[in-house]
Amino acid sequence: MKRKLLRGATVITMVCGRPDAERLDLLIEDNQISDMACDLQVTDADVIDFTGRIIIPGLVNAHLHSWQAGLRCVGADWTLLEYLSKVHGGLAAHYTPNDMRVAALACAINQINCGTTTIGDWCHNARTPEHADAAIQGLNEARIRAVFLHGSSHKIRETAHPVQEVDRLLDGPIARNKLLRLGMAIPGPQYSNAEIALADFRAANERNLLVSMHQSGGRPGAAWEAVRDANLIGWRTNIVHGNDIPDDWIQTFVKAGASFTMTPENELGQGHGFPVTGKLLKLGAAPSLGTDVDSVVSGEILLAARIALAQQRGLDHERHRQTKGIFSPTATINSKQALQWATIEGARALGIDDQVGRLEPGKQADLVVIDPRAVNLWPAHDPVAAALQASISNIEAVMIGGEWRKRNHKLEGDDLESIRQELQESGQRLVSVLESHNVMARLRQKIVQKVVHRSLIKQAKSL
Known part of the structure; x- marks a missing residue:
């Protein structure tokens, strides 16, 4: 897996003792963060410019x-x-x-x-x-x-x-x-x-x-x-x-x-x-x-x-x-x-x-890239507050173990249409079971009500 250099973002590391937010470059090697500093000089790496974005731990x-x-x-x-x-x-x-x-x-x-x-x-x-x-x-x-x-x-x-x-x-x-x-x-x-x-x-x-x-x-x-x-x-x-x-x-x-x-x-x-x-x-x-x-x-x-x-x-x-x-x-x-x-x-x-849970060298490269330039967050004066207030539309990219699972606001490598169809078929079958149970429960309730009603009439006639 080629090294990845994430450059230019405002990074919220969540590491004790570091600033709440800072301008850092992150170097990803295989599945881990290998280095983290301002203006890293690295060769033989895929460079991704995240200027204007916020990066947080996954x-x-x-x-x-x-x-x-x-x-x-x-x-x-x-x-x-x-x-x-x-x-x-x-x-x-x-x-x-x-x-x-x-x-x-x-x-x-x-x-x-x-x-x-x-x-x-x-x-x-x-x-x-x-x-x-x-x-x-x-x-x-x-x-x-x-x-x-x-x-x-x-x-x-x-x-x-x-x-x-x-x-x-x-x-x-x-x-x-x-x-x-x-x-x-x-x-x-x-x-x-x-x-x-x-x-x-x-x-x-x-x-x-x-x-x-x-x-x-x-x-x-x-x-x-x-x-x-x-x-x-x-x-x-x-x-x-x-x-x-x-x-x-x-x-x-x-x-x-x-x-x-x-x-x-x-x-x-x-x-x-x-x-x-x-x-x-x-x-x-x-x-x-x-x-x-x-x-x-x-x-x-x-x-x-x-x-x-x-x-x-x-x-x-x-x-x-x-x-x-x-x-x-x-x-x-x-x-x-x-x-x-x-x-x-x-x-x-x-x-x-x-x-x-944190972003620091030696940790797994699990991270989220947030785009605060969207109209719901801009201008993002406080990066931490902006990260907390982000919605799905702001989640630009997601990396798990050094592998991109979402890029440019789109999930990577999944046949979403096929998954949606399969989930719908499964869900419809299960919901039909629930509806059948509801019908039977209502039927049982009506039967009980009728039995109780007849019993009350019978008791009244005997008085």
Whole structure:
């Protein structure tokens, strides 16, 4: 792979101690950043002039379920209860391995288009080895960096995670792709008993794997206490959502080194609760971000960052108003912090901050080129704020591991028409299953109503 010299851009490295934004040239060799300085003098390299652009580290979407891409816009008005009932209680069982493949492929391509170079793919519909392999194949075809979090159907767990399947994936599909890592998506102590939770955590720790779980809706119970007492909570522990976890438990998790991934748009819209941003910031920690479900939201991680920022600022203003009678005179959180949540913190949550999340020599060449000359950002007086406010139309180029995946505002090397057609066919079949279930549910409801009505008439006549 020939060396690439990216010249003339304003670069936001996210490296501690460096300026927020600076004029730098980046030299890419193979899959890494090899040098970074102003006016690099390099021969034998492809020179790309990015004067007037902003370069940021590749964005990290630390929590999403790629397998739901074929259901886009179906659940935009669903509550959490409706989502669980319709998707996990109905549709999920009707997925074929090919549905998993094309959804993962389409989801990953959309993420790349939005500037995301790394995803935490929480695959809790890996019902069979074939389903898991197909999802991984889709990620491979998209050529995105990913932590594939292997999971099973979303329900109360009565058996431990299938470690034989984890080992098979480690030795097979995952080992064959340098952009992929494996993790475990478990129901967690919230949805399993202490014995199973302990077994799952120990299995992950023995394999040095990230273990990720949903947790929201109140105080952690006895199974969490068992995991805590066994000293199994650590930097490999990733807690998704975290809504309504009390302060003492938040402190326990942060002190142990666990990470939190919030999905603010989905959490606020579906009824999970308020994101835990403020609770983490109070303890000197910070959240990572995800978009969660393509069936409900668009999948733009920069949008998630802006929602999280605005929501926490709103809470801070209201708290100040209640105590001082007026909103806070200065912003309690700044744009750079929100951008950190979508880069540095996402990489840390997925256990790959040694590779991505910042731009510096030795790191993987995962980066995003933003064009701020468009009418929605121009004049971009503050590069960090401009990067955070960017939309898909501003994402000019995306590089993953030294390979361009988007250039000149267009995705590279994908047969988008074929992917769209395949995704549409998969999605239409699945949505028809949902519609059939809805019809049957309404029919059952009418039958019950008629039976109740006849019973009431019968009782009335007997009086």
